[in-house]
Amino acid sequence: MASSPGCEHYVRSCLLKAPCCGKLYVCRLCHDAEENHQMDRFKVMEVQCSDCLTIQKAQQTCEKCSVQFGEYYCDVCHLFDKDKKQYHCQPCGICRIGPIDEYFHCDKCNLCLARALEGKHKCVENVSRQNCPVCMEDIHTSRIGAHVLPCGHLLHKTCFDDMLKNSAYRCPLCMHSALEMQNHWEEIDQEIALSPMPNEYRNATVRIMCNDCQAHSTASFHVLGMKCGSCGSYNTAQDGGLIQNQVELPAAGQEGSDTEPETEPEAQQSAPQ
Structure with a gap:
């Protein structure tokens, strides 16, 4: 169990009380790495202050010692972290790293994308609900950014970079070129x-x-x-x-046929x- 003020994943001054097993962990990722089941962060109801150890309802500030559990707090995702210009996207159902004015939610792709892609990308319905075709891990809730290929399919940005390093330039799903060629x-x-x-x-x-x-x-x-x-x-x-x-050859016995056939x-x- 990681110590205050957080873990390798998040900067926070509290521990989450897992609704599944009642154990205290800094975050769901730390929990999932240690246990044989996954924590549903949306069902988290209580946290423990890392300073005064008071267990209380999930909120941004400790009710006893007034320490701030996180610069950013979402009472839907129960996400505590330092300020990264996060915002909660209602259609996505999770928090995204912003700032919010640099992103838009594509209803067909069902994903938040950079403003530069608005009206300029190929939509694939619910594309983010599929696993990354390279590592086969979840894309929608992953903390690793997603890369949109010209064909509209998604993969983790790190997986895309690894593809290029290995001279793989085609989408693993549809074989379309993965970049301008x-x-x-x-x-x-x-x-x-x-x-x-x-x-x-x-x-x-x-x-x-x-x-x-x-x-x-x-x-x-x-x-x-x-x-x-x-x-x-x-x-x-x-x-x-x-x-x-x-190649068409001249007819047998044809006179004056000492030149090469015109095969071009x-x-x-x-x-x-």
Whole structure:
């Protein structure tokens, strides 16, 4: 049990009396780490002052010694902490770190998002009620900030950073690109232009499906990537085997056929993808 004035999670001068087991803990997280069950913070009715040890109803100031249990207090979440510009969001049902004027609640996503995303993000209904697709832990009530991907799915900011460190650039749920990739696609264009395929594959094409725009198209086969013919993304998946486009040979016995067949391989390589 952590000592005053709080724990590694919160700065406070009281202990919560767990409604489930009656034990005293600085916070629900400390309780959950020690016990084999979870504390329902909304049902907390009593706290113990860390200074005078008086057990009393949950409130911001000790009724006996007048010590302030926390600079911020929410009588719904029973959250005591130092001032971080917190606010209680009624639709979310929990407290969020503010300031409140820098955030808005998206009713469809059912989540508080930064004002900069208002009208500029893709809504996914009740998206925050799902677990993080990377660590599989809760997002809605997590103390770790959430990152909104272009596809609208959420994951913990720390999990997103770990993805990038490991060169993973796609949403774990829908495989959509997790960030703006246009510069990377242009780099692949240049690499492919400098790395022609061997003759036996130069005319090969393949059917692909784009993870970014969902379009189906036919692309020239290349080991470095197949480019979507609709949006230009290389975030594509092969749909079927290689299609070997045969080179048309001149008819047997045809006179004056000592020139190469007009296959225009370069034109085929850059055909609609």
